[in-house]
Amino acid sequence: MNSPTPQDADRLPLHELAAVGRLPDHQVLDRPTLAWIADRRPGGPGARPRLPHPATPLVPDPSWFARPETATSLHGVLHGARVAVLVQLLAAGHGLGPDRVLALAAAAACHDCRRLNDRTDPGHGARAAAWLTRHPADLSAAFGHEASPEAVAAVALHDVPHRAFTPEQHTAYHRHRTAVDLLKAADALDRYRLPATRWWPDLHLLRLQIPAWALHLAHDLVVRTEHARLDGVSDAHALHLALRALQPE
Template identity: 65%
Template sequence: MITAAPSPGSRLPLRELARSGRLPDHQYMDRATLAWIACRRPAGLGARPTMPHPPLLLIPEPSWFARPETADSIHGARHGARVAVLLQLLAHDRGIAPGRGRALAAGAACHDCRRHHDRDDSGHGRRAADWLTANLAVVAAALGSAPTPETVTAVALHDLPYDAFTDDQARAHRRHRQAVDLLKLADALDRYRLPLARWWPDAARLRLPVPAWAPPLAHDLVVHSEQARLDGATTTQAMEHALHAVLPE
């Protein structure tokens, strides 16, 4: 469990660094950037997703990350946990069986765990898929659900544009199309954490329609969880707070 809140030190806000093209390898949320994000909530409310129970909170362990610097970064544990929440909601919305949805969500929680840094980091999806394959029992014990072959395929392809697939990757996508497309959509919806609006979700890059409820809900998850973390909460506490705020029982 991550317990120490990131120290701002003399670090410039991510927003300022992004605007000037000076983003570092390891990027952490700050109050100024989050305030800018919070003021730009996507328009439209839409119907809230309905589930018979709240989505499970699936948080990857810090030890699963390839670099300790990434566990609390913008691609770290909270990002993985939010993507897992969004995937469960999207899966339910599309009528996917709960057990299958949980398996996909377990993979979603870990999809960025083998990143080396917060830039493009080509190949991190394949590395995460290989790590999942070697650690299925570890993930199942910690998250309560073992990733399945379709989950591993979705993780392996999540970081690649559709038009960049090799022939083998295109065949894997056709075999597990729904899982791949769902993870890509859930991952894209958490882009509201990024410090430039041009990096936020782009429906044109996705293969599934975006439900009306999804953009404002995804934005709220980012704002509530990151604000709680900046205020000193652990990652688990921050995510519990965000779920209660966004999806009250």
């Protein structure tokens, strides 16, 4: 197959661009790619997953992002909002009280807010952590919670593989292990939004045991929120619709 010309690439859906190695720096999910994702539900078609318990929706403000185009991209507002939900769902049974969970979720909503592009962008976790320490009032006003020190540490380490930790990062990890591993797991579960299955969740890289329901629910959360966004609703309403659809009957 010939590589697409730049003009062709502008018209190709993300999953086709990923297949030929031509993804742009900023990637916005399109309908053909979302349909491609929906057709690849983990485990195949089956019963609709349900939220194991309620989660507070926390949707980051687009103005918090380093670049306007990043707020609408694959690492933008909806990604942060879904990770904030997933970290709340995963936190059950890990000994964190409600305030600690919501402080971590507030930080999780902003964990990619300092990204400059949708590529690897080394250091974006540290930049987001620094932003969180400078803007506690913004989080408090929007979410009713500030990012705690353990939540800031989790954001700083979320993009660094365990094997690549520096001695200082190892120290921070051992001090805040649960928060770091919860955020890493929640972030990984939202990888179903990415336009190639080779980038989807790899549970072997995580330090937490992932519940059986989590993969199906994370996939459905991506499909439902992104479908609503493509239909023209706001990010906050897209999340609301998805959470309502996933409520236990």
